[in-house]
Amino acid sequence: MKATYLDSAVGQYLLAHSTWSDDVLDALAVETREFTGDSARMQISPDQGRFLTMITQVSRARNVVEVGTFTGYSSICLARGLGSGGRLHCFDVSEEWTAIARRYWDKAGIADRIELKIGPAAERLKELPAQLAVDLAFIDADKVSYPVYYETLLPRLAPGGLILVDNTLWSGHVADPTNDDETTQLMREFNDMVMNDDRVDSIMLPIADGLTMIRKH
Numbered sequence: 151m152k153a154t155y156l157d158s159a160v161g162q163y164l165l166a167h168s169t170w171s172d173d174v175l176d177a178l179a180v181e182t183r184e185f186t187g188d189s190a191r192m193q194i195s196p197d198q199g200r201f202l203t204m205i206t207q208v209s210r211a212r213n214v215v216e217v218g219t220f221t222g223y224s225s226i227c228l229a230r231g232l233g234s235g236g237r238l239h240c241f242d243v244s245e246e247w248t249a250i251a252r253r254y255w256d257k258a259g260i261a262d263r264i265e266l267k268i269g270p271a272a273e274r275l276k277e278l279p280a281q282l283a284v285d286l287a288f289i290d291a292d293k294v295s296y297p298v299y300y301e302t303l304l305p306r307l308a309p310g311g312l313i314l315v316d317n318t319l320w321s322g323h324v325a326d327p328t329n330d331d332e333t334t335q336l337m338r339e340f341n342d343m344v345m346n347d348d349r350v351d352s353i354m355l356p357i358a359d360g361l362t363m364i365r366k367h
């Protein structure tokens with residue numbers, strides 16, 4: 151488990167009572183650590199991955215957008231939750247990291263459901279076809295651009311559509327009034343923006359580093 155807001159015994163119990171064991175994802179986690187070193191911390195955790203698969207399934211999402219693909223862990227989890235004909239549109243700036251993702255999409259047998267666009271997502275998101283209605287989006291890229299990703303994706307969602315946003319608890323720093331580092335302040339501003347947006351309802355879940363689930367009215 152990544153950052154946890156539970157004590158360790160409860161955290162271990164939770165892990166032992168959730169299903170997620172998977173050879174492809176385990177191998178991807180190992181290769182990501184070997185190839186990217188410290189950057190491997192950016193990868194989502196297995197419990198979060200299982201949640202992404204389940205929420206994609208239960209929401210019956212057909213068109214899913216991911217902003218921040220890295221080496222592919224979350225994209226595999228999202229793509230696995232898609233029903234027949236479903237598509238995942240991925241965005242990332244890194245050719246190098248997403249080359250690993252492409253290999254694992256093949257291994258996981260889901261490459262034909264995924265389209266990847268390389269470049270700054272704030273620009274490349276504008277290339278999504280105008281008629282494409284997004285059912286579910288997962289935002290997990292540069293924190294400074296979270297408001298732009300949110301404002302770009304929200305109008306594309308049908309009523310009932312979902313946006314999931316990662317790292318919204320930022321290791322708990324957002325709730326520490328003595329912490330005023332730049333990213334903590336950005337995350338607080340983003341969280342306040344969502345909370346004050348009357349177009350949506352939202353819930354902040356203590357999964358991994360905080361995952362906010364936002365539902366458009």
Ligand SMILES: C[S@@+](CC[C@H](N)C(=O)[O-])C[C@H]1O[C@@H](n2cnc3c(N)ncnc32)[C@H](O)[C@@H]1O
Nearest residue numbers: 192193194218220223224242243270271291292
């Ligand atoms: C936290 S990682 C994503 C982790 C991924 N969801 C996973 O499960 O492994 C953030 C990713 O955002 C990408 N990124 C950073 N700035 C970006 C930008 N302006 N546009 C698109 N992607 C960006 C990085 O290249 C990195 O791969």
